[in-house]
Amino acid sequence: MRVTAAVLETPGKPLALREVELGPPRPDEVLVRMSSVGICATDLEFATFFEAPAVLGHEGAGIVEAVGDQVSSVSPGDHVAMTFTSCGLCRPCLTGSPAYCLRFDALNFTGRRPDGSSAVSLGGTEINAHFLGQSAFADHVIAPARAVVPIGKEADLTLAGPFGCGFQTGAGGVLNVLRPSPGSSLAVFGAGAVGVASVLAAVLSGCSVIAAVDVNPERLATARSLGATHGVGGGDGTAEELRSIAPDGFDFVLDTTGRADVLRTAVEALAPLGHCGVIGVGPSPEMTFDWRSVLNGRTITGIIGGGAMPQVFMPELLALQAAGRFPVDRIVTRFPFERIGEAAEAARTGTVGKAVLTF
Numbered sequence: 491m492r493v494t495a496a497v498l499e500t501p502g503k504p505l506a507l508r509e510v511e512l513g514p515p516r517p518d519e520v521l522v523r524m525s526s527v528g529i530c531a532t533d534l535e536f537a538t539f540f541e542a543p544a545v546l547g548h549e550g551a552g553i554v555e556a557v558g559d560q561v562s563s564v565s566p567g568d569h570v571a572m573t574f575t576s577c578g579l580c581r582p583c584l585t586g587s588p589a590y591c592l593r594f595d596a597l598n599f600t601g602r603r604p605d606g607s608s609a610v611s612l613g614g615t616e617i618n619a620h621f622l623g624q625s626a627f628a629d630h631v632i633a634p635a636r637a638v639v640p641i642g643k644e645a646d647l648t649l650a651g652p653f654g655c656g657f658q659t660g661a662g663g664v665l666n667v668l669r670p671s672p673g674s675s676l677a678v679f680g681a682g683a684v685g686v687a688s689v690l691a692a693v694l695s696g697c698s699v700i701a702a703v704d705v706n707p708e709r710l711a712t713a714r715s716l717g718a719t720h721g722v723g724g725g726d727g728t729a730e731e732l733r734s735i736a737p738d739g740f741d742f743v744l745d746t747t748g749r750a751d752v753l754r755t756a757v758e759a760l761a762p763l764g765h766c767g768v769i770g771v772g773p774s775p776e777m778t779f780d781w782r783s784v785l786n787g788r789t790i791t792g793i794i795g796g797g798a799m800p801q802v803f804m805p806e807l808l809a810l811q812a813a814g815r816f817p818v819d820r821i822v823t824r825f826p827f828e829r830i831g832e833a834a835e836a837a838r839t840g841t842v843g844k845a846v847l848t849f
């Protein structure tokens with residue numbers, strides 16, 4: 491079928507709306523007519539180097555239009571959100587941690603199905619797609635059934651997409667991995683969409699001190715309005731400011747920035763026995779720490795996808811959102827799909843909390 495996709499034609503250049511050919515779903519795949527797709531920092535990063543031509547996008551939500559013969563988890567007409575895919579067969583998958591699938595990179599980041607094919611063709615030639623299980627910058631998407639999560643007809647389809655990546659990642663890092671006890675202290679570094687989801691999860695957990703750290707004062711104001719007890723401006727005075735908020739150090743810290751210098755500050759802000767979650771992926775390939783700052787019983791845990799089982803966690807988060815207890819809708823700005831260039835720029839510069847394209 492002919493569909494419209496935002497195609498990365500040259501890395502580093504804006505995406506271009508193009509008519510592409512989308513093949514039918516294979517036995518284990520689902521065809522989804524898209525309602526919305528969020529723009530995540532990972533899309534913007536991959537758009538600078540991914541092998542073109544390619545279709546990116548990995549926070550899609552929509553309505554199932556067709557399913558392959560072997561698919562029993564969803565049916566045509568179901569409302570769904572999409573997330574990363576996984577093999578379902580390896581030890582991490584079988585023990586409930588599909589984000590740590592042994593084949594995660596091969597299945598999510600090669601632009602191809604495992605057999606080397608692609609569902610998307612441009613001018614008669616297959617192009618890279620299947621990005622994080624979906625390639626959702628298109629009005630129709632082919633996704634493996636494992637990447638498709640039924641969300642019920644009550645969920646807002648113009649909001650549900652980012653629950654498959656950004657919101658799940660930020661909230662899951664707190665609720666699934668750090669698991670702060672009520673009354674504990676937590677500092678979140680970076681108050682973008684992921685950081686805000688972490689702040690909201692800290693509120694849900696009953697943390698008594700929730701510090702948001704960001705150089706952008708508007709983001710800090712948003713984090714404060716959503717439950718952060720302190721806003722810290724980042725920069726040189728950060729360590730001292732955090733020390734004045736939690737003199738013995740924080741019980742938990744979470745880095746969403748991926749910056750090596752920020753991560754070091756985050757670890758050094760921990761109390762003895764404190765736990766640091768690492769979510770952000772940045773340009774620096776290495777992180778370094780003074781040995782004294784980690785020898786003190788501290789733990790550093792890398793986190794992908796919020797450590798979640800998406801089929802369980804995404805509906806839970808959406809139910810919390812519907813109940814007003816996870817109000818991520820307050821940071822969402824919607825754009826028509828045709829304005830993807832403008833939306834991507836707004837996401838890149840941080841003028842919007844979370845950009846969502848609607849179809």
Ligand SMILES: [Zn+2]
Nearest residue numbers: 530532655656
């Ligand atoms: Zn993402």
Ligand SMILES: [Zn+2]
Nearest residue numbers: 577580583591
């Ligand atoms: Zn696996």
